[in-house]
Amino acid sequence: MEAFVRSKPTSFELDERGRVKNYSSRKDEIRDELMALTKGHCSYCDKRISRKDSMIEHFRPKAENRFPELEMVWSNLFISCMSCNQTKGYKFPDLEPLKPDAEEYKSFEHWFFFDSTKNTIEPNLFLTENEKERVRKTIGWLELNHDERREAREEERYKMRNETNLEHKDKFSYRYMLRQRLSSRKF
Secondary structure, three states: OOOOOOOOOOOOOEOOOOEEOOHHHOHHHHHHHHHHHOOOEOOOOOOEOOHHHEEEEEOOOOOOOOOHHHOOEHHHEEEEEHHHHHHHOOOOOOOOOOOOOOOOOOOHHHHEEEEOOOOEEEEOOOOOHHHHHHHHHHHHHHOOOOHHHHHHHHHHHHHHHHOOOOOOHHHOOOHHHHHHHHHHOOO
16 A cells, blocks of 8 residues: 545546535546556555556445445545455455555555565554554455465566666556665565
8 A cells, every 4th residue: 555645636526525526427537536646556455557457446335334425425436456446345344444545644664564575564563553453454354465466466576676777666566565675675
């Protein structure tokens, strides 16, 4: 999860409650605005995604028995990869998960630690026990350490190792791995 600042949309209007006006006919513009906010990465796992492989995701599920009133609310909409969208589905943890556009979020490194020996994402050791539990709930909610995701991170690490031009970090998935590589020189 990379932190980002949610700006007001430029290609459509919001009503007084923060809902996207004409939501059903604005999906393309919503997708484009969300893709721009994350620089073409999944809001949750940080996988690089194309527009056609992206999903408009509801942080709090829109299902009738969950949070139907938030379906069109701009602050509840995120862009995600198909894997995060399907994994998350209509689930929502009992403990508030981390939200990448929240003021408290700050950065991946504040909340998480990437263990390059296992390709797993773990809670930062310097967090309080309550914060660590919240991180664990977020990781479990999105299944961020599922075998497929660990394998995808290993493939991306291989690409990063063999890339000589690391200036354009946004072209990579899992940008936190690149920052770790550049800061520690161990990879």
